[in-house]
Amino acid sequence: MEKEELKTVSIPWNSILIPAPLRLNILLFLAVWLWNWILNFLAKYQIDAASVVRIKDPLDMHPTPSHAKLQMQSRKFAVKTTKIIVPTHIIATLIVLWGNQNIEKNSLLQWVLYLVPFSEFVLLASLILRESEIILYCIKRLILIESTPRPLRNTYILLSDSLTSFAKPLIDFTLYTSLVIAIPMDHFDLFVASLPVLIRIFQCLKEYRAVGDKSMLGNTVKYCSNLPILACVWYSRVHGGSSEWNQTLTMWLRLFHSSYSLFWDVKMDWFIDISSRRLRSTKLALPTTIYYVGILIDFIIRYWWVWVQWYGASSYFNFIFFDSELQYLEVFRRAIWVVFKLESEYVLKLFSK
Numbered sequence: 001m002e003k004e005e006l007k008t009v010s011i012p013w014n015s016i017l018i019p020a021p022l023r024l025n026i027l028l029f030l031a032v033w034l035w036n037w038i039l040n041f042l043a044k045y046q047i048d049a050a051s052v053v054r055i056k057d058p059l060d061m062h063p064t065p066s067h068a069k070l071q072m073q074s075r076k077f078a079v080k081t082t083k084i085i086v087p088t089h090i091i092a093t094l095i096v097l098w099g100n101q102n103i104e105k106n107s108l109l110q111w112v113l114y115l116v117p118f119s120e121f122v123l124l125a126s127l128i129l130r131e132s133e134i135i136l137y138c139i140k141r142l143i144l145i146e147s148t149p150r151p152l153r154n155t156y157i158l159l160s161d162s163l164t165s166f167a168k169p170l171i172d173f174t175l176y177t178s179l180v181i182a183i184p185m186d187h188f189d190l191f192v193a194s195l196p197v198l199i200r201i202f203q204c205l206k207e208y209r210a211v212g213d214k215s216m217l218g219n220t221v222k223y224c225s226n227l228p229i230l231a232c233v234w235y236s237r238v239h240g241g242s243s244e245w246n247q248t249l250t251m252w253l254r255l256f257h258s259s260y261s262l263f264w265d266v267k268m269d270w271f272i273d274i275s276s277r278r279l280r281s282t283k284l285a286l287p288t289t290i291y292y293v294g295i296l297i298d299f300i301i302r303y304w305w306v307w308v309q310w311y312g313a314s315s316y317f318n319f320i321f322f323d324s325e326l327q328y329l330e331v332f333r334r335a336i337w338v339v340f341k342l343e344s345e346y347v348l349k350l351f352s353k
Contacts, residue, residue, distance in 0.1 A: 021117040021176035024169040034335040036074040052345040054152040057133045145203040164196040165334040225257040270340040301333040
């Protein structure tokens with residue numbers, strides 16, 4: 001009984017500052033600043049990101065901007081976005097918090113409340129797409145990934161893999177805004193969660209068919225390992241609770257997915273061999289310590305669900321610091337992944353000449 005009361009009265013602070021339907025928007029905003037941080041970090045070690053990712057529309061015949069120009073443009077855009085999104089988000093948060101307390105008094109307020117997150121998302125998305133035409137170009141062709149030239153392929157990979165990191169906030173956002181047109185559909189969140197995974201599976205199989213790279217099949221396994229976990233969640237819902245065998249199966253599936261994904265990040269995406277003192281047979285563009293820090297961060301966040309379960313055994317919440325913390329950590333982990341992915345692609349390009 002005491003445990004129930006604690007659950008009721010304890011409200012995580014971030015649920016007040018960032019309501020669930022607005023979380024996707026604030027994470028996209030943070031991603032804008034993280035991209036600027038990534039470019040600044042790479043520039044510090046003279047890694048030219050502009051040479052390994054396609055920044056402009058392939059149909060645009062103008063010269064590709066330099067890394068320095070990318071830094072300047074990303075900084076300028078981040079500042080511009082901040083001036084627009086921060087006041088907008090404050091207003092949207094106040095509307096959502098006030099509306100949740102008064103929603104039963106006014107049916108029109110329900111529509112306003114559901115449309116606020118969507119309106120903020122449209123504003124932010126339009127700013128991003130207007131600033132970067134290559135994002136719109138790749139989104140239109142996301143499933144039909146172009147394997148060549150490699151910088152364009154890298155842009156596709158960065159976008160589609162980043163989409164998997166936004167899966168959970170995207171679920172909260174779509175469930176909330178869908179109330180405008182209908183009542184929530186059963187298991188709709190599981191369908192939304194599967195979309196980024198299915199896109200990557202299709203991309204990997206398409207690339208394997210196009211270039212015959214067998215590593216694409218291994219990458220397919222990584223994304224496919226997500227689907228049985230979703231199936232276990234669906235089973236527990238349909239049968240009114242998770243049985244002991246289903247919980248055990250889910251744990252082992254998640255353990256396999258986390259372990260295999262960590263291996264793929266380090267060995268296949270970053271070309272790092274932790275069993276070797278040199279870490280890589282070719283050049284390292286960063287100090288050795290930074291690679292170990294990156295691997296440690298990736299390990300900690302990949303297994304965050306394990307730490308939460310251990311902590312949850314002696315606490316009342318399914319988080320360690322604050323509600324939905326993993327959504328923020330995953331976006332940060334993705335930024336770290338991008339740093340080492342671009343570094344490895346840059347080194348690969350140097351040694352392929």
